[in-house]
Amino acid sequence: MTAHPSPATALPTGGSAAPLSFNRLRPRRSCLAVPGSNPRFLEKAQGLPADQVFLDLEDACAPLAKPEARHTIVKFLNEGDWTGKTRVVRVNDWTTEWTYRDVVTVVEGAGQNLDCIMLPKVQTAEQIVALDLLLTQIEKTMGFEVGRIGIEAQIENAQGLNNVNAIATASQRVETIIFGPADFMASINMKSLVVGEQPPGYPADAYHYILMKILMAARANDLQAIDGPYLQIRNVDGYREVARRAAALGFDGKWVLHPGQVEASNEIFSPSQEDYDHAELILDAYDYCTSEAGGRKGSAMLGDEMIDEASRKMALVISGKGRAAGL
């Protein structure tokens, strides 16, 4: 089969100094949350097949544990084996007193072994600009390559959602927009305590608008869109159902809070072998029909299906994701 150019092939991970446009396409099917204050979990996370790990200084880390957790994270980033994984640290949001110390300690201490900073509860573009400026200062001071560390922006309330497009375009460093359902549900008074599940009494999908708005901001700016956590960690069927919904819309991945969710996420956010094979057939058929030998036509038939330029674009997405997943 011909090798087709793809937006998501040859994806760098593990601190590659590739151009930013490539970093935005790192695989992030499964984004594993690990409390930065828990060395046992930090050890175990290294052996799990998650595409991304994020070492958390925010809500999984108690206020009194945060100062020590910063140093624990630096040690694990520098000494751990995170090969093949995108390495991210979630700092505290700008309304707290912890953010600057989180960023300075972690980036000065382990900036060369870190791919992105995740900023939670982002409400305005200025909050992204502030983080970008701080990162640039640290990179210059430390002699690191300027601009290599990316930003992942978490949308967790109504103001953040209203400003999501400005947030997405606030800095070249932004790689992903992440939906934070737990904080979001709380902030809009949604009548449910089960994160990721539909609130009782509403007959449709209560998350559709939020997910689509995040997805549009991401796609309009060539960023990735990531769905947040599902807290019923023993309910793998529930996880699968919620993950499938986000994957069907076009999201690139989802958080995993438990090893049991990793395989499910990797599978759900990869195309099936059947879809991948079909996409490759579409690309071959399109390449042939537009070639000299195929008559330079703009469309062709593949079985009962008409293939044209738009089909080629859809097939490229599936084919790129399939290759990234090793199909």
Ligand code: GLV
């Ligand atoms: C994640 O941070 C969430 O609030 O869902």
Ligand code: MG
């Ligand atoms: Mg949150």
